[in-house]
Amino acid sequence: MLKNTRWANLLIQLAAVLMALLLTTLIMLAADAPPLEAYANIIKGSFGSLDRISKVLLSWIPLLLTTAGLLITFSTGLWNIGVEGQIVLGAIATTWVLRLFQDSAIAPGWIIFLSILAGMIGGAIWASLAGALKTFGGVNEIFGGLGLNFVATALTLWLIFGPWKRPGVGSMSGTQPFPEELWLPQIPDYDLSYWALGLAIASIVAVYFLLQGTYFGLRLKAVGKNFRAAHLLGIPTWQHMMAAFFLCGIFAGAAGAMQVTAVYHRLIPSISSGYGYLGLLVAMLVNYQAIWAAPVALFYAALNIGSIQLPIVLKMDSSLSGVLQGMLVLFVLMVEGIRQRYLRRT
Amino acid sequence: MTTDTLIIGLAGVLASAAPVLFAVLGETISERAGVINLSMNGTILLAAMGGFAVSVSTGSLFWGFITGMIIGGLVALVLAFSSITLKQSQVAVGFVLTMVCRDLSYFLGNPYMGLTGPRLSSWSIPVLKDIPIFGALLFRQDYLTYISYLGIIIVWVWIYKTRPGLILQGIGERPASAFVRGANVNRLRYIYTVLGGALIGLAGVTYSLSVKYGWKGTISGLDGIGWIALSITIFGGWDPIRAAFGCYLFSLLQWLGLVLQPALPNIPSQVLQVAPFPLMILTLLFVNIGNAEWVERTLAAIPEPSRKAISRLLRALRASPPAALGVPFESE
Numbered sequence: 001m002l003k004n005t006r007w008a009n010l011l012i013q014l015a016a017v018l019m020a021l022l023l024t025t026l027i028m029l030a031a032d033a034p035p036l037e038a039y040a041n042i043i044k045g046s047f048g049s050l051d052r053i054s055k056v057l058l059s060w061i062p063l064l065l066t067t068a069g070l071l072i073t074f075s076t077g078l079w080n081i082g083v084e085g086q087i088v089l090g091a092i093a094t095t096w097v098l099r100l101f102q103d104s105a106i107a108p109g110w111i112i113f114l115s116i117l118a119g120m121i122g123g124a125i126w127a128s129l130a131g132a133l134k135t136f137g138g139v140n141e142i143f144g145g146l147g148l149n150f151v152a153t154a155l156t157l158w159l160i161f162g163p164w165k166r167p168g169v170g171s172m173s174g175t176q177p178f179p180e181e182l183w184l185p186q187i188p189d190y191d192l193s194y195w196a197l198g199l200a201i202a203s204i205v206a207v208y209f210l211l212q213g214t215y216f217g218l219r220l221k222a223v224g225k226n227f228r229a230a231h232l233l234g235i236p237t238w239q240h241m242m243a244a245f246f247l248c249g250i251f252a253g254a255a256g257a258m259q260v261t262a263v264y265h266r267l268i269p270s271i272s273s274g275y276g277y278l279g280l281l282v283a284m285l286v287n288y289q290a291i292w293a294a295p296v297a298l299f300y301a302a303l304n305i306g307s308i309q310l311p312i313v314l315k316m317d318s319s320l321s322g323v324l325q326g327m328l329v330l331f332v333l334m335v336e337g338i339r340q341r342y343l344r345r346t
Numbered sequence: 347m348t349t350d351t352l353i354i355g356l357a358g359v360l361a362s363a364a365p366v367l368f369a370v371l372g373e374t375i376s377e378r379a380g381v382i383n384l385s386m387n388g389t390i391l392l393a394a395m396g397g398f399a400v401s402v403s404t405g406s407l408f409w410g411f412i413t414g415m416i417i418g419g420l421v422a423l424v425l426a427f428s429s430i431t432l433k434q435s436q437v438a439v440g441f442v443l444t445m446v447c448r449d450l451s452y453f454l455g456n457p458y459m460g461l462t463g464p465r466l467s468s469w470s471i472p473v474l475k476d477i478p479i480f481g482a483l484l485f486r487q488d489y490l491t492y493i494s495y496l497g498i499i500i501v502w503v504w505i506y507k508t509r510p511g512l513i514l515q516g517i518g519e520r521p522a523s524a525f526v527r528g529a530n531v532n533r534l535r536y537i538y539t540v541l542g543g544a545l546i547g548l549a550g551v552t553y554s555l556s557v558k559y560g561w562k563g564t565i566s567g568l569d570g571i572g573w574i575a576l577s578i579t580i581f582g583g584w585d586p587i588r589a590a591f592g593c594y595l596f597s598l599l600q601w602l603g604l605v606l607q608p609a610l611p612n613i614p615s616q617v618l619q620v621a622p623f624p625l626m627i628l629t630l631l632f633v634n635i636g637n638a639e640w641v642e643r644t645l646a647a648i649p650e651p652s653r654k655a656i657s658r659l660l661r662a663l664r665a666s667p668p669a670a671l672g673v674p675f676e677s678e
Binding site: 027030031079081133136137138139140142143144146147148150151154277280281284316317319320321322323325326327329330333334336337338340341 | 384427428431432433437438439441442445446448449452453454456563573576577580623624630631634635636640
């Protein structure tokens with residue numbers, strides 16, 4: 001049985017998922033919460049109606065974009081925890097361009113296009129900052145990135161309460177919403193935009209081919225696997241690390257742009273919605289393989305949307321979804337460790 | 347501002363630095379042993395919630411603190427098992443734990459939101475409290491603040507002046523040599539990681555039972571503190587005294603942000619609260635830039651007298667992590 005490693009791996013992964021579910025269930029029992037009803041509500045709340053499914057897809061878009069970007073930095077051996085701030089900067093740049101041109105004579109379609117482009121550049125610049133701190137300043141990308149995340153949040157708050165505040169007084173509900181012609185076109189009666197969906201799917205496909213099918217992707221992975229060996233083989237290492245940051249920033253910035261043009265239609269204080277950190281979890285769970293990113297991100301988006309119901313129906317905190325999302329990754333990591341330690345070539 | 351209010355303000359700075367200090371000292375000994383505990387941000391939240399819940403249910407502060415420390419130790423134990431025994435990436439496991447613990451604290455803490463229970467009160471040290479200025483500044487605090495002063499000294503003495511401390515440095519710097527000299531590297535790493543985790547848990551429960559009393563879910567204002575403590579650990583260069591300096595500096599900056607608020611009405615308070623972060627990045631840059639290779643090359647090009655001064659400055663600021671930080675140890 002164990003000789004057939006593909007099936008053995010699948011079985012082991014399945015065991016990890018079951019253990020995560022079991023532990024989450026035990027936690028609910030300990031908190032006097034009804035687990036079966038909670039799971040039923042999450043499923044109903046995510047796939048129960050077309051409206052719900054469209055909301056799941058809407059949340060899938062920024063998550064998938066972020067994960068796509070993170071696959072590039074992870075392949076290069078970089079822990080781009082600053083992705084959260086890169087989403088925020090993407091959103092800020094998008095809002096800035098929308099505000100700049102909203103009263104001009106330019107066609108709305110072009111304004112939206114330019115604003116998304118600006119979002120990508122904004123994210124890429126913020127990522128390059130973390131990259132520069134890492135490559136030229138010797139500051140570990142985790143700490144530089146975390147600091148930049150906080151700075152990005154401060155910048156958002158300052159803009160919302162300062163220069164970009166609503167007529168009257170600034171508030172936590174964000175900036176003045178943009179008029180509907182500056183929204184990405186939506187499917188009638190649903191919040192979902194085909195354009196945003198198309199961008200997200202195209203991105204993950206592009207990243208898959210970049211990492212699997214190009215020489216550039218191969219060199220990125222070489223830098224990630226063995227920095228010194230790559231350097232000795234003549235691969236310009238710091239340039240590849242900077243490139244990985246820059247590319248990841250483009251996708252994170254695009255996620256921020258989607259949050260503005262396709263989801264909130266304004267800048268809000270928590271514009272990133274934690275998709276950066278969630279994207280890190282998704283990337284870890286798929287073991288940095290692009291092929292699995294789309295379905296796993298969809299599952300995580302479904303957990304996010306499904307758990308919104310919990311406080312209303314069961315008076316349960318919606319952070320339950322976060323517990324399950326984290327437990328899954330934790331058990332997959334641990335089970336992988338057990339497999340390597342105890343089941344190797346038995 | 348009168349001298350009295352200034353002293354009271356600064357005494358508050360010392361008190362609110364206490365939990366950050368516990369966290370930073372805990373992380374310092376863990377990293378000294380070679381294990382990065384990235385779960386700190388979530389551990390602090392979970393310990394704060396758990397300790398508070400137990401103190402409300404039992405009416406006992408003591409059990410609240412014990413619970414907080416046990417939670418911190420248990421989370422660290424999961425990290426130690428996954429990274430030392432199962433050889434998974436410390437950063438990956440730590441990050442996942444930080445997310446799980448945070449959400450778990452919000453989920454389990456829901457019923458305890460806004461409740462009140464026993465609260466740590468201050469206790470002035472007789473005689474010492476009457477020293478002019480310093481008495482009011484240092485010795486009219488609560489027990490935990492006193493423990494935090496002691497903590498700096500104990501950890502410093504332990505690392506630099508005792509034999510086990512020497513071995514602790516060894517397992518973080520050259521685990522193979524330490525092993526040859528008879529140290530059980532992995533067992534010691536387990537011990538220090540769990541011990542450090544307990545201190546991080548103490549940090550959380552110090553918040554919920556004293557510095558930021560109570561549990562208020564997502565608006566408890568504790569999310570983010572673990573990341574700050576992590577930066578201060580590096581700023582502190584894995585040295586308890588320098589780390590303490592970082593904690594007090596951070597606490598002072600936050601207090602200044604509050605005090606200066608009325609003078610800067612155009613800047614929302616949320617912005618001033620994060621003001622330490624850009625400074626933190628800058629200090630990290632100064633602390634680390636001496637490690638970058640291009641700096642050496644640039645320095646070589648600078649004329650002699652100023653080069654000496656600059657390189658001396660960089661060396662004074664510089665901090666290098668324990669050499670085996672994040673690297674699993676195999677005895678064979």
